Amino acid sequence: MxxxxxxxxxxxxxDDPRLHDIAKAISADRIQQDITTLVNFGTRHTLSETKSDTRGIGAARRWIKKEFEQISANCGGCLEVITVGETISGEKRIPNPVEVVNVIAIQRGTTDPERYVLMSGDIDSRVSDVMDFTSDAPGANDNASGVAGTLEAARVLSKYKFNGTIVYAALSGEEQGLFGGKILAARAQEEGWRLKAVLNNDMIGNIEGVNGVINNSTVRLFAEGTRVTETEAESRLRRFTGGEVDSPSRNLARYIDKIADQYIENLDAMVIYRLDRYGRGGHHRPFNDLGYPGIRIMETNENYTRQHQDLRTEDGIVYGDTLDGVNFDYAAKLTGLNAVSLAAMSWAPxxxxxxxxxxxxxxxxxxxxxxxxxxxxxxxxxxxxxxxxxxxxxxxxxxxxxxxxxxxxxxxxxxxxxxxxxxxxxxxxxxxxxxxxxxxxxxx
Structure with a gap:
């Protein structure tokens, strides 16, 4: 026609009132509780203890699984809670066999269950030496904040029904080489998921930058340009028709920028035309590598003294990723941005x-x-x-x-x-x- x-x-x-309600329902107090619990596991290094109930990544991922199961129980079993893992070995940062396990909760859509959107955070933490799996590595902001946000989004959104499916993912092995994302992205491809959006949340709680800026009103959305899976024929056509700045990841970022303007109070989104921070990486990349639309959502001003650092004080500077470096209201604001975006995409056709x-x-x-x-x-x-x-x-x-x-x-x-x-x-x-x-x- x-x-x-x-x-x-x-x-x-x-302008949908339900989306305003979702934004308001996100609890900073609950996010604080969850970040605190994750920090109290001591270290969540990918190579750390797995048998203890109180320390190490094994205890952390079992706790996350129980949280998802409780959320599911509260909504009458609306979440499918599973683990998706693989044994990794022979890698530079995982030389010996280690089981990398993701904890996943799936909220099935009512009319289009094979259409997916996904929110993720990373379970693992580290200190200065990426191979040090015994020292305390609180990982409060990097990246307990992302996992806590994912759990809280699941708590709020599980009270609703959606046309499309929402996946809540706590991914492992990020610091050792993005292995959790690679495992889940491969599963999505093998099972033929119609995956429309990956929202990778990696550090969503810091408002005090190493540059001296204090800012709780902006967020960065990193979005790659041309798909890495583009064929030679597609590249030749694009030269004459454009599309370098209109990849699905870029238009996903524009969409979330618009959501921020409309539904999240006092939050301006900065769309960054780059896969990630300069020369660095995150767990959306394995999905981008397979052609899926995916972006990184994170704070605007990083504080490198609180990232990948041994706990210490030198020259009057306190190093370490501890609870006092997290602004829980800000983490709740960015979680709200995720939750509203997931809901909007899942209610939309x-x-x-x-x-x-x-x-x-x-x-x-x-x-x-x-x-x-x-x-x-x-x-x-x-x-x-x-x-x-x-x-x-x-x-x-x-x-x-x-x-x-x-x-x-x-x-x-x-x-x-x-x-x-x-x-x-x-x-x-x-x-x-x-x-x-x-x-x-x-x-x-």
Missing amino acids: LLSASAIAAPTTN TPPADVSIEGAVQPSTTLKWKAADAEQNPQLAGYKVYWRYTDAPQWQYSKYVGDVTETTLENIVIDNYFFGVASVSKDGIESPVVYPGAAGSFGD
Whole structure:
């Protein structure tokens, strides 16, 4: 069906009170309790003790599993709590066989259970020597904050039902080589997950930067550009059609930036056009390596004296990642950003698939896409097209075009803008925007 982009009645609201309720429900006190519990395991180094009930990564992951199971019990068994692990050996940071175990909770969607979004934090901690698995490594901010945020998001979101599936993941082996993420990403690929978003939370509790800045009102969203899985043919096409700044990871980050503006009080998101911090890495990367949209969510101002440090005082500087370096209200704010984003994407219809564009040497631009499966997406109202100037960081213009699979923007020249399409629910909740072609695809 072809429809000229004229006035069409859009869903009545694009501001959902449930999303405001979710943001308000996140508890800083509960996040503080969970971070404290994780710190009290002494060390959570990947190579540390696994038999003790009070110390080491084994005790930590068993406690996380019990927390997920309790959350599930409170919602009538709404979570599938599992462990996903693999024995790793012969690696630079894991020379001898070690079982790397992730703790996963899955909240199945009601109409589209094979469509996934995922939130993660890292269980493991370390000190200065990455191979030191016996010294105390509290890992309060790096990364008990991310695990505590993931647990709290599960507590809040498990009170609701969603169309799509939400995965809450506590990943292991990050400091030794991103092994937990590699294991889970491989499982997602093997099982054919339609994974639309990975939100990796790694250090979400520090507001005092080593640069002297104190800031509790911004967050960084790291998002890679061109997919590493891009083929030579796709690369040649992209040279002439664009898409370098419109990968699904970048448009996922733009989506969460918009969520922050709309639903999270006093929080401005900085979208960073980079896979991660300069020369560094995180647990979203294994998912990006397989082509999945994924970003890193974290504090804006890091304090390196509190990261990967032996507990000590030198020249009047206190080193170590301890509880007093975590601002729990800030961690709750960033957890709220995650929870609202997960909820919005899971209530929204699936992002449009097979988006294409036409309009070379024409006065107008035509966008086409594949209709969403009606049984999987009964909440679908229609679609909205977006466009922006090519040097604009965020989408500037939009038009709701109804439940169609093709639309023409009259007198809007294809050469002068970037374009995309989002799905819209009957409640006005939108999916991320999808840029045309392979460069921007979120998959089927």
